[in-house]
Amino acid sequence: MEKGRIEAFSDGVFAVAITLLVLDLKVPVRGNGSVARQVGNQWPAFAAYLTSFLVIGIIWVNHHTLMAKLARVDRSLLFINLLLLLTVVFIPFPTAVVAEYLRHGGWDAKVAVAFYSAAMEAMSLAFSAVYLWAGRHHELLHESVDVEGHQSAFRQFALGAIAYLLLIALSFLSAQAALAGHFALGVFYMFAAPHQ
């Protein structure tokens, strides 16, 4: 089974999901205070938007890298990839929840960011599953792929799943710190993610 369409479909889903994030920003309404204040008061929405954009962007880059290593795709991988896309497509929802609750703090802000972190955890696990499946089925990989390197890259992604668990816990201590942690983790992966 050729991998062209799985890339095309995944790219389409990533592209739509990353663009729908903008719908989480609420357009100021006349008679509701000055534009500047209304936009400014939305800083949690912007922070969440930026963080989710970064995360989806990185997942897309890593998906790109992984697909380049595959010579072919089997039916199981199609469905594990769909599971990953399910978690990607979901991201605009917890992002909107964070945007709604972060500014006012309190318990609900913590629950909102914990929910966001759990969504990221799910995505991280789904991505690891795609990676794991490809690593366990060498016949799917290009011959030139270094299997050891693939497995060390997998371990790095598995660490991400642990980092997201810690961010779920951190959410209950400080919602803002946890969101900042998501952004920092994104920046870290941007520079440190496996090039293999």
Add this chain to the structure above:
Amino acid sequence: MEKGRIEAFSDGVFAVAITLLVLDLKVPVRGNGSVARQVGNQWPAFAAYLTSFLVIGIIWVNHHTLMAKLARVDRSLLFINLLLLLTVVFIPFPTAVVAEYLRHGGWDAKVAVAFYSAAMEAMSLAFSAVYLWAGRHHELLHESVDVEGHQSAFRQFALGAIAYLLLIALSFLSAQAALAGHFALGVFYMFAAPHQ
């Protein structure tokens, strides 16, 4: 007529439709009860979201499989494929109707799931039509395609159309059971759908 663009366009439509499903989830609003309760109360929306995602995902995989068997595409197939896409694009609407009505039960919940089932029936029939057209026009198929296998696959999809009819009927007995039936049917097709 080359089939590259029909794949690209279909992939785009599938990708957008599957991503728009997330817009059916309602973002909790402050002052309306705790986040956790508001999210929890939306379980029918999540169930419908998950089911529709699974169904569109499977249709995409099967579309992928069917297209791989085609050597070329005629104008009629373009329009039958458009009919299929019409039914795919429509899915977020009945999904939203189920999300709105399922939790409160009663007659409206049953009508909502019956409507959902009817939309799936339409999609199933449209998919069968694409399959049937390709099977009747052997000149469209790659030479290597086993025509017998194609026809047995077609019969399996036609069974799907009957299953959806039963789910329409089941909706009037139990809305929740019928939605669960949709999910179960999706899982069944994930494992059992024709590999041809």
Add this chain to the structure above:
Amino acid sequence: MEKGRIEAFSDGVFAVAITLLVLDLKVPVRGNGSVARQVGNQWPAFAAYLTSFLVIGIIWVNHHTLMAKLARVDRSLLFINLLLLLTVVFIPFPTAVVAEYLRHGGWDAKVAVAFYSAAMEAMSLAFSAVYLWAGRHHELLHESVDVEGHQSAFRQFALGAIAYLLLIALSFLSAQAALAGHFALGVFYMFAAPHQ
């Protein structure tokens, strides 16, 4: 300049525009009458949805046919094609206007359908412009393309522009008849549009 990306981008825009149409359907709300009645009362929205889907679908098929005839694309054609996409992307808006006003009849329903017809006229003119530009610049066409056939196809599209003018006029006599006319014109083009 290669034509691959103009096709990919156009396919993406067509795919998103055709899928956004579903957002024009209003999800029934509990406490507002039975689901069945609320869905039934929306028949103008469904009629407009179906008609616009058909029109965008046909334009996509014809765009596909036209692009297949091109060997290359110049910068002007990129921008004329963007003009076409501008009119395609706009369609969900007049579709929503028709969905809102058609059922209650009266002057506003007529204006709504006239507005819809004007949007279709604009799209028809933009499509003709793409066709005309390609016809006037033979160096863009594949050598195998029959220039005479291209020009007769162009005349057929130009007739479409006249038909849409008539539908603008008809809107002021009967909004429903004019919308039916759009649907009928779509069906006509589905069967009769130039295969060249």
Add this chain to the structure above:
Amino acid sequence: MEKGRIEAFSDGVFAVAITLLVLDLKVPVRGNGSVARQVGNQWPAFAAYLTSFLVIGIIWVNHHTLMAKLARVDRSLLFINLLLLLTVVFIPFPTAVVAEYLRHGGWDAKVAVAFYSAAMEAMSLAFSAVYLWAGRHHELLHESVDVEGHQSAFRQFALGAIAYLLLIALSFLSAQAALAGHFALGVFYMFAAPHQ
């Protein structure tokens, strides 16, 4: 690293962003004055829609031109390109802000257009960064690319960044003139943008 998927993903993002602009147009509602007046009163929304469509369209054409010059893509370019896409995806938001505030004039209209101009400035800078990176890493360019021409094209884009700064300032003098300036700048780039 091959450039096919960066093009496919970027095309998808451009296509979705340009299509989401239509959601900024508000569908008239019955009982709120005649359709014609409601649509007419939205002229700032239409003006902003048209301007943003033109700008995204031009950026897409220029992105297309730039990508055609690249032989390969490195990881840094992937992320700089993501930064560009972040600014493109954002555009529907300031467009909606302008649509909401422009008609009623006053200070808020000026702030709205200044915000819009700042978003364009960000996009212009991100595009320049993509250009600059490619120019500084000759190994990414096709051998046939004229490096001098590339740098003169870069200077032209850098001028755009200055023009947008002026439009930020102009917004505070006249919101409408500044929006017209955006449109005029778009038309200028349509004809004058570097063909290299």
